Amino acid sequence: MILGSGPQAPLTPTLDAQLASRIRLVCFDVDGVLTDGGVILGDAGGTRVELKRYDIQDGLGIKMLQQAGILIAIITGRESDSVALRAKELAVDEVVQDNQARKVQALRSILQRRGLEWPEVAFVGDDLPDLGVMRLVGLPVCVGNGSSEARRAAKVALQRTGGAGAVREFCELLLRARGEWDAQVERYVASREAEQ
Ligand SMILES: [Mg+2]
Numbered sequence: 001m002i003l004g005s006g007p008q009a010p011l012t013p014t015l016d017a018q019l020a021s022r023i024r025l026v027c028f029d030v031d032g033v034l035t036d037g038g039v040i041l042g043d044a045g046g047t048r049v050e051l052k053r054y055d056i057q058d059g060l061g062i063k064m065l066q067q068a069g070i071l072i073a074i075i076t077g078r079e080s081d082s083v084a085l086r087a088k089e090l091a092v093d094e095v096v097q098d099n100q101a102r103k104v105q106a107l108r109s110i111l112q113r114r115g116l117e118w119p120e121v122a123f124v125g126d127d128l129p130d131l132g133v134m135r136l137v138g139l140p141v142c143v144g145n146g147s148s149e150a151r152r153a154a155k156v157a158l159q160r161t162g163g164a165g166a167v168r169e170f171c172e173l174l175l176r177a178r179g180e181w182d183a184q185v186e187r188y189v190a191s192r193e194a195e196q
Contacts, residue, residue, distance in 0.1 A: 012159065013156045013157060013158060013159065013169075013173060015139075015156055015173050015174065015176075015177040016177065017177050017178065017179070019138065019139060019155075019177075020139075020174055020177035020178045021177075021178050022119055022120055022138060023070065023120060023121070023122045023138065023139055023174065024070060024071060024116055024120040024121075025070065025071040025072075025073060025110070025111075025114065025116055025120060025121045025122070026065055026070055026071070026072055026073070026121075026122045026123075026124070026170075026171075026174070027072075027073040027074070027075055027094075027107060027110075027121060027122070027123045027124070027133070027137075028062075028072075028073070028074050028075075028123075028124050028167060029075065029076060029103075029123075029124065029125045029126060029127075029129075029130050030052075030074060030076035030078070030083055031052075031076065031078055031126075031162075032126035032127055032143065032145075032146070032162040032163075033124050033125060033126050033143055033162045033163075033166065033167065034052075034054055034055075034058060034074070034086070034162070034163065034167060035052045035053060035054060035162060035163040036053065036161065036162055036163030036164060037126070037162055037163070038052075038053070038163075039051070039052060039078075039080075040052070040053075050080045050081070050082060051082055052080065052082045052083070052086075053163065054086055054163070055163055055164060055165060055167065055168070057165060057168045058163075058165065058166075058167035058168045058171075059089070059090055060168070061167055061168035061169075061170070061171030061172060062090055062092070062167065062171060063090070063188070064171055064172075064175060064181075064184045064185070064188065065171050065174070065175070066091070067184050067187060067188065068175060068178075068180050068184050070174075071093045071094070071114065071116075072090070072092040072093050072094075073092065073093060073094035073095070073096070073107070073110055074087050074092050074094070074095045074096070075094075075095075075096045075098075075103050075106050075107060075133075076096070076097050076098075077098060077099065077100070077101025077103065077129045078097070078099060078101075079097040079098075079099045080097070083095070083097055084097070094110045094114075096110070101129040103129060103130065103132060103133045104132040104133055104136065107121070107123070107133050107136075107137075118136045118137055118138060119137075119138035120138060121137040121138055121139070122137060122138070122139035122140075122141060122170075122174065123137045123139070123140055123141065124141040124142075124143065124158075124166070124167065124170055125140070125141070125142060125143075125146070125150055125154075126142065126143045126145070126146040126147065126150055126162050127146065127147045127149075127150055128147060128149060128150070130150055130153075131149060131150065131153055134150065134153040134154065135153060139155055139156065140153055140154045140155055140156075141154055141155070141156045141157075141158065141170055142154035142156070142157050142158065143158050143160070143161055143162040143166035144157070144158050144159050144160050144161045144162075144166060145161040145162060146162075156170070156173070158170055158173075
């Protein structure tokens with residue numbers, strides 16, 4: 001047996017502090033990023049039903065970004081009521097569901113409306129529909145199980161996979177690079193105590 005001949009563990013991603021501190025908007029793809037990419041399709045008395053599964057720890061990571069004053073957007077190329085419900089639950093600032101996956105156009109109009117520039121945006125994606133925006137934003141990020149093209153387009157390749165902690169991993173990575181994570185966690189804990 002030759003020791004050390006097995007597959008290498010992926011390196012822990014690092015993020016430049018200056019790049020991180022420029023980010024004012026974080027945008028997430030849905031299928032394969034906020035979810036594991038699976039959809040459950042059903043028929044409820046003649047009505048088509050589409051369900052997705054979200055990760056609660058991812059949601060709390062997004063809350064930490066919001067608490068730090070970072071805007072949150074969701075852009076998906078697949079329309080569903082599930083996404084609208086999750087976006088409402090998380091109180092995200094911008095939601096675009098475009099079944100033709102015109103993500104560059106969608107993000108450009110958000111930036112114009114919000115007075116933001118491409119270098120101030122991080123985008124977390126997983127596959128080909130995300131490549132256009134990943135090539136434009138200041139901080140393109142890919143989940144651990146993203147396609148090879150998405151991984152190549154990313155400045156940060158996460159270890160966790162879509163729907164299973166990748167979003168939480170990125171939120172913590174971004175806030176740690178800005179030197180804000182510990183303070184935001186304490187602020188969150190204090191806010192929970194205050195409401196009891
Ligand atoms: Mg996707």
